[in-house]
Amino acid sequence: MLPVFLLFALAAGAQAPSQLVVAMKKQYPGEKAVYLEMRQDLTVEIRNDSVQVLARHHADMLHLDEQSATYANDRVYSSHFNRLQKLEARTLVPNGEKFKTLRVSEFKDKFEMQAGVFFDDTRSTSFSFPAITPGARTVTDYTVRHVDARFVMPFFVGSYVPVRHAELTITAPKGVRIGYKIFHADPATIAYTKEEKGGQVIYRWTANNLPSPPRDNDAPEASYYLPHIVFFVQEATVNGQPRKLLAGVPELYTMYADFVRRIDRQPSPGLQHRVDSLVAGAQTEEEKVRRVYYWVQDNIKYIAFEQGLRGFIPHDAGLVYARRYGDCKDMANLTNEMLHLAGVKNAYLTWVGTRDLPYKYAELATPGVDNHMIATYEPTPGQYVFLDATSKHTPYGMPSAMIQGKEGLLGLDPQSSRVVDIPAVDKARSGRDDRSVLTLDGTVLRGTGKLSLAGYSKVDQSYGLDGLDRTDEPKYVKALLERGNNKFFVDHYSIANLDVRDQPLSISYDYRLQDYVQQVDDEVYVNLSLERPYATDRIDVATRKLPRYNEFAHTDHTRTELVVPAGYEVSYLPPSAQAQGEALGFKVSYERQGNKIIQDRELYVNYLLLQPAQFGDWNSVVTKLGNAYREVVILKKKRA
Structure with missing residues (x-):
C-alpha cells in the first residue's frame, strides 16, 4: 500500500493545473493559497554518545490568486543545535496540462538578529520563488540535523493558509522511546499509527483539510490556538545503556542543572x-x-x-x-x-x-x-x-x-x-488615579490635577518616559494626559517618583481644553467624562474567534471636580451608573458639594486572556459604559 502522502502527491500531480486551481478554490473559497502538502520525516539516530534527529521538511503550496505573491519570499532557519544540510526550492509554473519547473538559484545566508538580541547564532537562509501566478506551486525541500534530540521543534499541523494534507513521520530504533503531546486539535482529526519494521519503529500522524486560522487583532501567540504536535525522546539506549532524556521534570531539570x-x-x-x-x-x-x-x-x-x-x-x-x-x-x-x-x-x-x-x-x-x-x-x-x-x-x-x-x-x-x-497580579495593584479640578473660562475648560500611576501601569509609562530629552518628554506627557478633544494643551507639568519603584509615578499638571464646552442660550453643557476608555470597544462575536490578550489587569480611578461658575446653577446632574462584569466593570457617580460638581469614576479590566465565551458579557458592560459616558452636566444662568 502506498503511503498517504504519496497518494496525495500523485493526486496533485495527476490533475491539470487549471483543474487543481478550480478544485481548491471551490474547497477553500476566498483563500489566497493552500498548502497541498506539509510534511516532516524525522529519523532518530544514535551517533557515538549522542541522540540526534535528521529532519526532512517538504512543503508544497498552490497559489490561488494574484495576492498570493505576498508568499513569494521564504526563509529557513538553522543554528548550533539545528544545522541546515540541504535546501532546494522551486516554482512549478502551469504549462498546459503539466507544470514547468523553475528552480530557485539564489539563497542569501545571514545571522538572524532578533530585536533586543545582541548576538544570536540563529542563521536564516532566505530566497524568493520566481513566477508566482495563480495556479503556480511553490515547493520547498530541506534537511536539518538536530545534533541534540532534546531540541527538536514542534510540528504545526495547521498554518496561516489552509492545509490539504499534513503529515509527521518519526522513525526510531526500537531502543528509543518516543513521547508526544497534541495541542489544540481533536485527536480524532489526527490519525495516528505505529508500526514496527525490522529494528525500527515508525510513528505517523496525518491530518487532512485543515482550514486557515482566524486572523484577529490582539490575539495570543499561534501556539495558543494552532494545532500542533510536540514530540520528544523520552529514553534511548546509548552504548548499551538506557539513558533518560526528557521523561519528565526531573530529567529536564537534570539538563538545566548541568x-x-x-x-x-x-x-x-x-x-x-x-x-x-x-x-x-x-x-x-x-x-x-x-x-x-x-x-x-x-x-x-x-x-x-x-x-x-x-x-x-x-x-x-x-x-x-x-x-x-x-x-x-x-x-x-x-x-x-x-x-x-x-x-x-x-x-x-x-x-x-x-x-x-x-x-x-x-x-x-x-x-x-x-x-x-x-x-x-x-x-x-x-x-x-x-x-x-x-x-x-x-x-x-x-x-x-x-x-x-x-x-x-x-x-x-x-x-x-x-x-x-x-x-497573576490583582487588578487593584495596577492602574491610574487621576484627580483634577476644572474651571470654566467661556468655552475653554482649564484643569489642574495630578495623575498617579501604580503597578504595571507605572512600569509601562516609566519605560516610555525613561531617557526622554526636553523635546520629546513634553510630547509624551501631552499624549499621556490628553483628553476631551484635539485642542488639548498642557501649560505646565512636573514628574515625581520616576525612579522610585516603591512609590506611584505622579505627574502634576495644568491644562487647557478649547472648544469643549457647549453653550446654548443661557445653558452650558459639560461632559465630565473627558477620557472615555473602552467606550467603543465592542467585540464582534460573529467574526472574532480567538481569545484577546491583555498585558495586565488594572483598576483606574478618576475624580473630576467642576467649579460651578458664579451666576450659574445646576440644572441637571446625571444619575449614578454601574455594571460589574467578570472581565470589565465600572461605576460612575455625581454629587454636589458646595460650589462644585464631583464626578467619581472607577473602571476595572480584569483579564489576561479574554475567552470567546466572555465576549457577550464584555459587550454588555461596554454598552452601559458608553451610555454613562454620554451623560452631561447642565448649568443654567441664574435669573436676576
Whole structure:
C-alpha cells in the first residue's frame, strides 16, 4: 500500500493545473493559497554518545490568486543545535496540462538578529520563488540535523493558509522511546499509527483539510490556538545503556542543572565588596533582597545572547558584574549569587516560560516549555518573590508582567527542583488615579490635577518616559494626559517618583481644553467624562474567534471636580451608573458639594486572556459604559 502522502502527491500531480486551481478554490473559497502538502520525516539516530534527529521538511503550496505573491519570499532557519544540510526550492509554473519547473538559484545566508538580541547564532537562509501566478506551486525541500534530540521543534499541523494534507513521520530504533503531546486539535482529526519494521519503529500522524486560522487583532501567540504536535525522546539506549532524556521534570531539570554546573566560576572580590556595601545597615533579610534586586535592575544592562549552549548557560556572576551587561540568564545568576553572598540562603535560579508560551511543566517537560530565567526568593516556606531584573521598572514583590499566571521551575540544589505557580497580579495593584479640578473660562475648560500611576501601569509609562530629552518628554506627557478633544494643551507639568519603584509615578499638571464646552442660550453643557476608555470597544462575536490578550489587569480611578461658575446653577446632574462584569466593570457617580460638581469614576479590566465565551458579557458592560459616558452636566444662568 502506498503511503498517504504519496497518494496525495500523485493526486496533485495527476490533475491539470487549471483543474487543481478550480478544485481548491471551490474547497477553500476566498483563500489566497493552500498548502497541498506539509510534511516532516524525522529519523532518530544514535551517533557515538549522542541522540540526534535528521529532519526532512517538504512543503508544497498552490497559489490561488494574484495576492498570493505576498508568499513569494521564504526563509529557513538553522543554528548550533539545528544545522541546515540541504535546501532546494522551486516554482512549478502551469504549462498546459503539466507544470514547468523553475528552480530557485539564489539563497542569501545571514545571522538572524532578533530585536533586543545582541548576538544570536540563529542563521536564516532566505530566497524568493520566481513566477508566482495563480495556479503556480511553490515547493520547498530541506534537511536539518538536530545534533541534540532534546531540541527538536514542534510540528504545526495547521498554518496561516489552509492545509490539504499534513503529515509527521518519526522513525526510531526500537531502543528509543518516543513521547508526544497534541495541542489544540481533536485527536480524532489526527490519525495516528505505529508500526514496527525490522529494528525500527515508525510513528505517523496525518491530518487532512485543515482550514486557515482566524486572523484577529490582539490575539495570543499561534501556539495558543494552532494545532500542533510536540514530540520528544523520552529514553534511548546509548552504548548499551538506557539513558533518560526528557521523561519528565526531573530529567529536564537534570539538563538545566548541568548547564549551571558548566558556569566558569571565578572569585570576584569586587562583587563581594559591592554586596557588603549594598546590604550594610539593612534591618531585615527582605531589605537585603530588595537592595540587591534594585541594584541589578539599575546597573546591569539587559542585552540578550543566543549562541549555541550560551543560550542556556549563564556567564559567571563576577564577569557580568564587571561588564555591567548580560542576558536574562546572566542577570538571574548575578542576582542569585549576590543574594547568596549577602547571606540569603533561600534564593534560587528559576526557569520560566513567558506568556508567549501556553504550556505547563506537567504537560510538557521539554526545553520548549520555558524561554526565560529569573531568580526567586523564598522568605517563608511556600511564599515566593519573583525577581526578574530584566524588567527594569518592576517593583519588588511583583513578577514581571510577561510571566504572570505562569509557572517557575526552581533549582533548589543540583539534584532537586520544584515547580511553583507565579500569580497573576490583582487588578487593584495596577492602574491610574487621576484627580483634577476644572474651571470654566467661556468655552475653554482649564484643569489642574495630578495623575498617579501604580503597578504595571507605572512600569509601562516609566519605560516610555525613561531617557526622554526636553523635546520629546513634553510630547509624551501631552499624549499621556490628553483628553476631551484635539485642542488639548498642557501649560505646565512636573514628574515625581520616576525612579522610585516603591512609590506611584505622579505627574502634576495644568491644562487647557478649547472648544469643549457647549453653550446654548443661557445653558452650558459639560461632559465630565473627558477620557472615555473602552467606550467603543465592542467585540464582534460573529467574526472574532480567538481569545484577546491583555498585558495586565488594572483598576483606574478618576475624580473630576467642576467649579460651578458664579451666576450659574445646576440644572441637571446625571444619575449614578454601574455594571460589574467578570472581565470589565465600572461605576460612575455625581454629587454636589458646595460650589462644585464631583464626578467619581472607577473602571476595572480584569483579564489576561479574554475567552470567546466572555465576549457577550464584555459587550454588555461596554454598552452601559458608553451610555454613562454620554451623560452631561447642565448649568443654567441664574435669573436676576
